Amino acid sequence: MIQVRLFNMDRTIETPPILCLIDSGADNSIFDTRIGERLGLNVKSGQKQPFRGIAPESIDGYFHRIKYQIVGDNNVYEMEAAFMESLTAGALLGQEGFFDHFTIKFERNKNKFEITPAR
Secondary structure (H helix, E strand, O other), X not given: OEEEEEEOOOOOOEOOOEEEEEOOOOOOEEEEHHHHHXXXXXXXXXXXXXXXXXXXXOEEEEEEEEEEXXXXXXXXXXXXXXXXXXXXXXXXXXXXXXXXXXXXXXXXHHOEEEEEEOO
16 A cells, blocks of 8 residues: 545645555546545536446446655656445555556565556
């Protein structure tokens, strides 16, 4: 897990650091709707998509373009993220928009991971 700050697209609103699960098995980054609302988003106005696999039944997520920054990194990145109600994890970072910008190395036997920019 890592801490990130999220921003609306014009960077006039930002969240305090949010603890996010890095999920290499997730196609998309997903956040609870309360986080989207905190960014000033009308969450349900986004592109609607049903998600399966994170709950017994499908849950609708709504996509919005946002910016984010890993705490401790000066760079700000963009992503298309889904927002959904009652997300148990609260925030997870998936392949599109996150893994696109970084190389992530997991070393389970050493109980550590490393994130480096993919430039």
